[in-house]
Amino acid sequence: MKQLFLFSIILIVFMGCETTKKETKTDQFYLKGIISGDFGEQIILKYNQTSDTAKVENNTFEFRGEIESPSVSKLIFNDENTSERIYISPNDTIFVEVLIENDTIAGQPIENFFINRISENSTTELKTKFESFYNDFEISKSNRNQLFRLMDSLIDAHPNHDYLGERLSQIATDQTLLYDDLQKLYVKFDKNQLYDEDVMLFKKYLERRKEFQIGNKFPNPELTNIQNEKEKIIDGEAELTLVQFWTTWCNNCKMNHEQLEKIYRVYNYKGFEIVDISLNTNKEVWIEKLMENVVPWKNLIDTKGFTGDLANDLGIVNLPQNYLLNKQGHILDININLKELIIILNSNLK
Secondary structure, three states: OHHHHHHHHHHHHHHHHHOOOOOOOOOEEEEEEEEEOOOOOEEEEEEOOEEEEEEOEOOEEEEEEEOOOOEEEEEEOOOOOEOOOEEEOOOOEEEEEEEEEEEEEOOEEEEEEEEEEEOOOOOHHHHHHHHHHHOOOOOOHHHHHHHHHHHHHHHHHOOOOHHHHHHHHHHHHHOOOOHHHHHHHHOOOOHHHOOHHHHHHHHHHHHHHHHOOOOOEOOOOEEEEOOOOEEEOOOOOOOEEEEEEEOOOOOOOOOOHHHHHHHHHHHHHHOEEEEEEEOOOOHHHHHHHHHHOOOOOEEEEOOOHHHOHHHHHHOOOOOOEEEEEEOOOEEEEEOOOHHHHHHHHHHHOO
16 A cells, blocks of 8 residues: 555656756657556557567656547557557657556466556546537437537547547447438548548447348347247237347336336337337246346347347347337337336327
């Protein structure tokens, strides 16, 4: 604890001293770090197509370089350990504190490296604006609209920032925005300045969102029901069907069952149906959970879970996810909340 406190004091001293220096070129950056542990080797900083090397002396290291636009960088400590992303922008001065934790695996000693602290820099405000909204994000049409406006304004202000490229790939993966909005945001970027891994991930899930966007046909394979029989997801009888994906271990997956059951009893006779699809790989755990919370609508399971064809085709990697379908099995909306569901039911079922 005393060692950690000492390193924190050293970090503050470094920051106080170095911030008095003036950089003469606006495209230069300066990164300085301290390591709380015994590490006498070299450290590599990788960014863009560049790999810089710095020697660790007295538990400190530093890098200076030039970049044209905000870029992803990573510290490489040895052949097996790299840091999480550090975003570097032109004219940035960044201070990091690296912690080393000693551990053993199968009796063999290993070292784990992670960044304990990083000083505020030009990306900090950007991250704060996004994360303050997204970290507590709940799926709904209204929240989608707010998220689109937020990302639209941030990309307008920072069209070549790698951090926003990473966030857009996350949004596409989570399906917190739908295909049209993802496309509108993506075309605003300077793609040549984005991190290749983010672009590839975004394009992968954009294709999924395109194939199963609003208006398109929802897949209708046979899945297993609680009687261990095969059954189609939709049977073409209900006017509107809400398909919900969940797992027993996902606390936030399913809409409030008490309220949803009230809605179901009001609208079911008018042509509303619900289908819950579990992505549990253990059927017994799923059945046990259903016995604890009996609901009057259809329950199915795909025991291949997230690796099954259905989840893979739809691009489902995070939960909750829901789809509202019409009688023909076309997608009317995606990831709506209870209030929005009631509005749609009132408008379409008389």
